Amino acid sequence: MNIILLGYPGSGKGTQAKVLSQKLGLFHVSTGDIFREELAKKSPLGQEVSGYISAGRLVPDRLVLEVLKARLAVETRGLLFDGFPRTVEQAEGLDSWFESRSQAIDSVIFLDVPEAEVAARLGSRRTCTGCGKIYNTISNAPAKENVCDVCGKPLMTREDDKPEVIARRIQVYKDQTEPLLAYYRSSGVFHKVDASRAPEAVAEGLSAMLAGKP
Secondary structure, three states: OOEEEEOOOOOOHHHHHHHHHHHHOOEEEEHHHHHHHHHHHOOHHHHHHHHHHHOOOOOOHHHHHHHHHHHHOOOOOOEEEEOOOOOHHHHHHHHHHHHHOOOOOOEEEEEEOOHHHHHHHHHOEEEEOOOOOEEEOOOEOOOEOOEOOOOOOEEEOOHHHOHHHHHHHHHHHHHHHOHHHHHHHOOOOEEEEEOOOOHHHHHHHHHHHHHOOO
């Protein structure tokens, strides 16, 4: 099974992708995680994309597709894409890649969250500087303020979670990513899910929806 999760930044794609990938035995594909790894390693790719990520802009399609194809070339499990594709061009590139492997996308799921709630979620998000665990000061705060429960390292506000960048990220999404909804609505595998509910309730709904798929 190959699944795509779409939605605003902060709509819960990463949280739901981790749950679904474990339940269904899928390989969790997160372009954000891949690029952050490259940034941490200060690789040539990381240096090339750092300016885009810190400014809340989309990484060019060419770079995204290049790193994904390299990472997934030998993967035999089903794939769960978290926040990718982000543009129609990326979607077309992904479709072509699946066709070259005689495969297809089984489900495209849009996690629907009101824009105001998205801004609030992102503004309260904190990320561990050690293990990368994500917290939310409103709904999922650490036991000790600004300290990770898992590894004890300090938490940080990512550059792309600062107010001025959040506003740009939302606008970029609306301008460049929303056309994906029209692209996939005609595919016959598109589903919209209310993701403003508690994460556990969203996960239960997604699992039930996918349970009947081969």
